[in-house]
Amino acid sequence: MARRSVQFWRIDQLQREQLTRPFPARRVAEILSAARDLGTDRQFVSPDGTVLLAQTAALSPYPVLLLDRVRDTNLPSVGDALGRRKPLPLEPGDHLLETSYFAFLKRNVIAVLTSGNGPRASRMGEYLGGMLGLETGLVPVVREDIEEILNRLEVSRFEFALPAQRLSGNLMEGEWADVLDSASRLMTEGTFRIALTVGRSGRAEDKQRIRERIQQLIDLFRRAGSVEHFDYVVAEGKDSLTGDREVVDLLKERFVSHVEVDADVFNNPAKSVAEAVAILNKQARDNEAFFARTLPEVKGSPDNGSVPDIVPGGMTPIGEALATAVVAAGEPHGSVGTGETSQGGAGHELVRG
Structure with missing residues (x-):
């Protein structure tokens, strides 16, 4: 199994x-x-x-x-019990x-x-x-009240850990992909752990800016589809409603x-x-x-x-071609692909199929 x-x-x-x-x-x-x-x-x-x-x-x-x-x-590759390797038989x-x-x-x-x-x-x-x-x-x-707790959390720390063998930029997107990809080249054994904290010193406005940035990175992390590969993922901060310190286990918050x-x-x-x-x-x-x-x-x-019919290669080339045509014709670029009908209605029909 x-x-x-x-x-x-x-x-x-x-x-x-x-x-x-x-x-x-x-x-x-x-x-x-x-x-x-x-x-x-x-x-x-x-x-x-x-x-x-x-x-x-x-x-x-x-x-x-x-x-x-x-x-x-x-x-x-594929191989036998002795480790003799050969290409996949495609x-x-x-x-x-x-x-x-x-x-x-x-x-x-x-x-x-x-x-x-x-x-x-x-x-x-x-x-x-x-x-x-x-x-x-x-x-x-997410589970019952996690969203409510995170919305009230004035985050001060975000930390995660995973085995070095699982390190891969493919697990995440954006900035986190770069971090994990670089870490995979640094270590192949042990546990990789990273922590982001607001810190104790500094001006209040600087701390708030750091706090907002950490919150953005937490949101990006939560939207990834691979959190279950991690051993430890927590966010910590003060509940703005109760004043209590909260530690939220993000591995357990997803359903x-x-x-x-x-x-x-x-x-x-x-x-x-x-x-x-x-x-x-x-x-x-x-x-x-x-x-x-x-x-x-x-x-x-x-x-x-x-929902339009399938176009080989997808809608992106059509949208790009339409954008080029509209710009060349002097039409506002912002109207392309919004679903709004331009003069003559051609833009809407092309994008929506």
Whole structure:
């Protein structure tokens, strides 16, 4: 048996606006399914060069998508019991696929069944934005009152630790990716620990500026999909309401389930998808009462018309071409890709499909 985690996220924004109606997940799944049947290229290249590929695994009772990280460089080797190594036996044109599974549940919750190498939740946001023009904002589903506590916390210390063997810039994004990537070159054994503190000396305004910066880094850390790889993650500060000192364990604040899976099944492409769908459906049933108690209700119908057909290579090249054309024509650059109709309506139709 092997251990996998199921992380829970919520789509709280769409096209940079608060999302108060259901996300059109079923429509997305239908379009991806149709694109696969038509042989449409669904690969999307992220700004950092990561190649992503999504496909539909199920439409009911919840839409479930597979998201693969596609690799054809820096591939691992295979070997026998004596350590004799040889390249992976890939046929010409084959790629290594590292997979995560995404189930779109009620209340705009996404359940993500991950492995150590599969894409993080933020990668699904990249794919939906780049391939379909759907800019989504994802926030982690947290335990009961953690969000309230963190909002009141005047942070004075943030600290985390993880084994040196797990150090990798791929665990995080932004500034943290650079830190972990540099640390991975410094040490390969032991434990890497880092602490950010406001300090005791200095002017009040300087301390507040440091406190705000640490809070920004904490927010970035919390949005990463790989916190469970760390051994220790805490934020400490004064509760602005009670005046008490609070230590918040960020490893325990996320709503994450750990499940035991049959390693042989998950290594079998013919069986792994059905097993993943069954696990995610069970998680949806088991946690429905918690979501109903802690998350806002979502009313109305999804805006299915906002989801365009798949364009090979994604919507980004179209948006860039449209921006170039609009600027060349002397139109305000800020109107491109906002969903607003420019004179003649061409901009809206091109971007939205």
